[in-house]
Amino acid sequence: MFGKILVANRGEIAIRVIRACEELGIKTVAVYSELDRDALHVQRADEAYLLGPAEASASYLNVDRIIEVVKESGAEAVHPGYGFLAENAPFAQRLADEGIVFIGPPASAIDAMGSKTKARELMQKAGVPIVPGTTDSVDTYEDALRIARDEIGYPVAVKAASGGGGKGFRVALTEDKLKDAYEGASREGEKFFSDGTVYLERYLPNPRHVEVQIIADTHGNVIHLGERDCSIQRRHQKLIEEAPAPPWVVDEALRQKIGEIGINAAKAVDYVGAGTIEGMLQDGEYFFLEMNTRVQVEHCVTEMVTGIDIVKQGIKAAAGLPLDYAQEDVVLRGHAIEARINAESAPMNFAPTPGAIGRYLEPSGPGVRVDSGVGAGGVVSPQYDPMVAKLIVWDEDREQATKRMLRALSEYEIEGLTTLLPFHQAIFATDNWAKASTCSELLEDKDWLKSTAPAEPVVPIDLEDDETVSHDYVVEVSGRKFDVKVHGAAFGPVASANGSAAAAPGKKAKRSERKKSAGGGADDLPSPIQGNMWKVVAKEGQEVAEGDLICIIEAMKMENEITAHKAGTITTLAAKEGEPINTGDLIATIKSAEAAE
Known part of the structure; x- marks a missing residue:
């Protein structure tokens, strides 16, 4: 078994892996960006090393620096969690070349399943049913137009070959929508995965998203742990998961079939x-969609119904140990549900809502589990994804688990941050959920989404008035010099060169000192979110x-389309491509024809 593991991730999944390591008697090494200095995963690990600036590309995706830390810390293996480098074949291969164990599949498996076109071709050869569509990339819009018209038909799904997590997925319901779908999927593929190639699939209008958990070791043993139903999604990204699927959706015969496919x-x-x-x-037919070559966000519900610790089994498999379980040992007991508690506003079409957390109280009691990566005084940054926590409940059946979920949601307190707590309370109380609908009829109903707004508006926690400074020092310890940066509260203003008071080095500008957005009237279109102005269309x-x-704002790894709030003429366009934008900043002023006259 390993003596020390580096966890190449952040947030709740980093803490989840650290906990598993603690139970296995393994020391842990955390890594962090400058923004995550005080993060809980940094405090929890035995050691912690700075990777770089807040941007993921300079920190959590900085392969050279991560390997440097592995060697410096003496870690024998790297656990990537999910996201970031978890499904990066070159990273897995680089570790192998350096003699470092990657806790996950070999690079060849990641590579085979990383490209959706390669995976579809491979699964077709293995006799696994795939959704009708292309197994080769579609290189031009003209090719896509011909294939959709002559071979697949409409509606058609356009998918980035290296996409995942809802990125690079667009749907053309009709031929006139295909060009936008093709270009959008290719653009997102290039942006998020450095691969703009796409392929086409028959679009299944309202399928259930059912997946199967597998675990394999190096001795040829492969088992499945049953299925999860993850059908409730927004923007093709999951919101709620349950295990097993409702019994009227997946019976024992279909479960065995799905398990064999896995x-x-x-x-x-x-x-x-x-x-x-x-x-x-769809209609009793099960089609392979993709393989996620990592631990899933929703692995928790499977753990709750099987009693098997998936993370620990993955670590043991990477260490060369055989699985602790055979297929006949896997028994599903009861029902588990997971709700993703994201920093998002459902009434605003799930726009990300980064910000600071004041008071924070997690639910507890029988059958309740919370996997979180933040706490009181924490901050959900727009630099990373919007997940605050995962709330998981278990009970003897789906109905009882739903009641327990509603009880747990009512206990959850997150002060100062807009989250999906009110949305989850609303959706779990509907007949749609009780009947195991995919709830697409609710998620596409803007009026229903607006009805999930909290009774009391959320008052943001303003940390920007906290005056902090940073100073650089050189210290000597045991004959070695180290550069040290110390962060702390400011003792007062720092004199500038001309003698006037100036902001202390490293101090955040107070909100009162910041540039205010103009307007606020009925003609003004303010930004509903904080992020980066990725594209201005108007x-x-x-x-x-x-x-x-009007424009597309990138926030928390999502593209958010901002549309005109009224008809008229754009008299002012304040949005600038490539520039950061804060909530409330003016995007555009639109005057109606009458007002313009």
Whole structure:
């Protein structure tokens, strides 16, 4: 078994892995960005090392620095969690070349399943059913137009070959929408995965998203742990997961079939560790969608109904140990549900809502589990994804688990941050959920989403008035010099060169000193979120209809389309591509024809 593992991640999954290591008697090494200096995963680990600036590309995706820390710390293995480098084949191969164990599948398996087109071709050869569509990339829009018209039909899904997590997924319901879908999927693929190639699939209008958890070791043993139903999604990203699927959705015969598909898929790529085969269930037909070559966000519900610690099994498999369980040992007991508590506003179409947390109280009691990465005084940054925590409950059946979930949600307190807590309380109380609908009819109903707004508006916690300074020092310890940066409260203003008071080095500008956004009237379109202005589509002087696209703001790894709030002429366009934007900043002023006259 390993003596020390580096956890190449942050937030709740980093803490989850650290806990598993503690139970196995393994020392842990955390890594962090400058923004995460005080994060809980940093405090929890035995050692912690700075990677770099807040931007993921300079920190959590900085392969050279991570390997440097592995060697400096003496870690024998790296656990990537999910996201960041978890499904990065070159990273896994680089570790192998350096003699460092990657806790996950071999690079060849990640590579085979990382490209959706390669995976579809491989699964088809292995006899695994795939959604009708192309197994080769579609290189031009003209090719896509021909294939959709002559071979697949509409609606058609356009997917980035290296996409995942809802990124690079667009749907063209009709031919006139195909160009936008093709270009959008390719753009997101290039942006998030450095791969703009796309492929086409038949779009299944309202399928259930059912996946199967598998675990494999280096001795040829592969087992499945039953299925999860993850059908409730927004923007093709999951919001709620449950295990097993409702009994009227997946019976024992279908469960065995899905399990065999998962095992066959894993064996086809010589898989090792924990992984998930995702599939679509439509009218009793089950189709392979993709394989996630890592531990899933929603692995918790499977752990609750099987009693098997998936993370520990993955670590043991990477250490060369055989699985602790055979297939006949896997028994599903009761029902588990997971709600993702994201910093998002459902009434604002799930726009991200980063910010600071004041008071923080997690629910507890029988059958309740919370996997979180923040606490009181923490901050959910727009630099990373919007997840605050995962709330998981277990009870003897789906109905009882739902009641327990509602009780747990009522106990959860997160002060100062807009989250999906009110949304989850609303959706779990609906007949739609009770009947195991995919709830797409609710998620696409803007009026229903607005009805989930909290009774009392959330008052943000303002940490920007906290005066902090940082100073650089050189210290000597045991004959070695170290550069040290000390962060702390300011003792007063620092004199500038001309003798006037100035902001202390490293101090955040107070809100009162910041540039205010203009306007605020009925003609003004303010930004609903904080992020980066990725693309401005509209032009000053342009006439727009209500709902026309004005710009796209990137926030928390999502593209958020901002549309016109009224019809009229754009008299002012304040949005600038490539620049940061804060909540409330003016995007555009739109005057109606009457007002313009």
